Amino acid sequence: MCDQTRGQNAAVTCFYFDFAARKEQTATSMLGSLLKQMVSGTGRISEDIWRALREQREAVSGRRPLLGDIVNMLQLITYSQRTFMVIDALDECTAVQRYRLFDSLKVILEKSPDARVFVTGRPHIRAEIEIRLAGRVANLSIGPTRDDIVGFLRVRLSEDETPDAMDESLEADILKKIPGNISEMWAAVIMLTIQSIIIG
Secondary structure, three states: OHHHHHHOOOEEEEEEEEEEOOOOHHHHHHHHHHHHHHHOOOOOOOOHHHHHHHHHHHHOOOOOOOOHHHHHHHHHHHHEEEEEEEEEEEHOOOOOOOOOOOOOOOOOOOOOOOEEEEEEEEEHHHHHHHHHHHOEEEEEEEEEEEEHHHHHHHHHOOOOOOOHHHHHHHHHHHHHHHHHHHOOOOEEEOOOOOOOOOOO
């Protein structure tokens, strides 16, 4: 995405949900991270955005922006430039925070015709996204083939710094068991209209 949007008036941001950091990774912190990426990566920021940032800083000394403030600032930015927000492992986000995130994304997308959100996660969150962002979702099942996984494992095994620690039997077990335990992943492209083109 970064390569394809280089030289255009576009922002590409990303966020990875980590199971180990579920308590800290809220809708507010996630969208705040995207806002920070957009602001730091944009060569020019409109006066409206600077004003909103200044007002936020002056509101209460040391207070972090509230979710609504962040959503408003993201609307200002995404309205004026093409924006791609990549959210990885959404299934690792708690259900309560996912609902807050969906509601916020819906508000942002309603005022930002050129904003796109690409989400990955396990299939069980698919229905949530389709319900919460109805009419704005294109679904895509993704996943490596068994040959992809075996090829990856063979490369990693060949890079082992202690090759004597593994015999042929252990290597065969690894190549048999790990590919069988890989779960399907799922991706969604959330957009204003389902007919929209992601890039181009």
